[in-house]
Amino acid sequence: MRAALRRFGLGASAAAVWLCCAMSAPAQVLSFEELEGWAEDDQREALIAFQETCSLLKAPEWGPLCALAADAGDSPQSARAFFELFFRPLIIGNPPALFTGYFEPELNGSPFRTPRFAYPIYAKPPELQNGTVWHSRAVIEGGILRGRGLELAWLEDPVEVFFLHIQGSGRIRMPDGRVMRVGYAGKNGHPYRSVGQEMVRRGTHTPDQVSAQTIRHWVRSNPGPGHALLETNPSYVFFRKLPDLPAHKGPIGAMGRSITTLRSLAVDPAHNPLGAPIWIEKAGRDPMHRLMVAQDTGGAIKGAQRADIFYGTGDAAGEAAGTIKDGGRMVVLLPIDQAYAMMPDG
Known part of the structure; x- marks a missing residue:
């Protein structure tokens, strides 16, 4: 097992964490015939997404696979054959899975504070070290960073600032039409706490009523209590400008490359290695059976059968992502x- 972990290209500390979680979670190898909808999916799109980050996988087994992926052809049949020849489907953990969705917001903003644009997003303070615990959301929003020149942009709605933190990336359209793209730069080290779960705990909503849209509406309708509700999540995200990211590319994921709608x-990543293809069978109102690639992480994404689906950019993607809270099954594809x-x- 330890040799297998080294082949994933993980560092010593990451391998230790992965070993602990992988050994504690049951695993089962499947055949491709056991994947519902496998023959109907167009794996060409997944193959392109896989190639986006494949070169970052440093383990010996991945190098030849990346070279073969580049020559796999451009037909659905050749893409499917590539995955079937060189991978095996593996269930890690116990389904049902929990699928949610995320997206890249498009927001109006300003490079300067104005009466309309009064809520900042910040660059990471230089004294904040990765892995350390810093000031909470309530303290930061209370003004501890004010006047230090760390403001990247100013937005018009504190609720959208909060959800930009949840999404981790965004496009901000300035008054002159210029678009600033921002991405995750770090966090304050506090654990993520679900505002939706807090609403359920307080009895204002039932679990089936909670969605991103519900949270937005309730906070805006109840400004005082709503602001206090958002502060129950002490986690706070800092951003960086992405001036060289082309408009047609997706936001930057945890692997440092663009992600794909x-x-x-x-x-x-303690359970499913970043860069690996993952087959999802999502239930719910809009079932989804397709091959995806593990290219990102999130503070609320914990467990072997837990995933966030990237729905794309803009309001329509946000509407779709905000309603997803579905069961199903995740199956990771690993080299044989x-x-x-x-x-x-x-």
């Missing part, structure tokens, strides 16, 4: 020897 997935090494007797 409806083909990129945020996962818990790695898949069998994950088995209890591997």
Whole structure:
């Protein structure tokens, strides 16, 4: 097992965490025939997304696979054959999965504070070290960073600032039409707490009523209590400008490369390795059976059968992503020897 972990290209500390979680979660190798909808999906799109980050996978087994992926052809049949020849599907953990959605917001903003644009997003303070716990959301929004020149932009709605933190990236349209793209730069080290779960705990809503749209509406309708509600999540995200990111490319994920609409997935890397293809079978009102790639992470994404689906950019993507809270199944595709090494007797 430890040799298999080293082949994933993980560092020593990351391998130790992955080993602990992987050994504690049951694993089962499947055949491709057992994946519902596999033959109907167009795996070409997943193959393109896989190639976006494949070169970052430094383990020996991935190098040849990346080279083969580049020559896999451009037909659905050749893309499907590539995955079937060199990978094996593996269930890690116990379904049902929990799928949610995220997106890249498009917001109006200003490079300067104005009466309309009065709510800042900040660059990471230089004294904040990764992995350390800093001031909470309430303290930061109370003005502790004011006057330090760390404001990247000013937005018109504190609720949209909050949700920009949740999404981790965005496009901000300035009054002159210029678009600033921002991405995740760090966080304050406090654990993420779900505002939706807090609403359920307080009895204002039932679990089936909670969605991003519900939270937005309630906070805007109840400004005082709503602001206090948002502060129950002490986690706070800092941003960086992305001036060289082309408009047609998706936001930057946890692997440092652009992610792809409806083909990129945020996962818990303690259970599912970043860069690996993952087959999802999402239930709910709009079922989804497709091959995706684990290219991102999130503070609320914990567990082997937990994932956030990237729905794209803009309001329509936000509407779609904000209503997703569905069960189903996640199946990771691993190189053949790695898949069998994950088995209890591997």
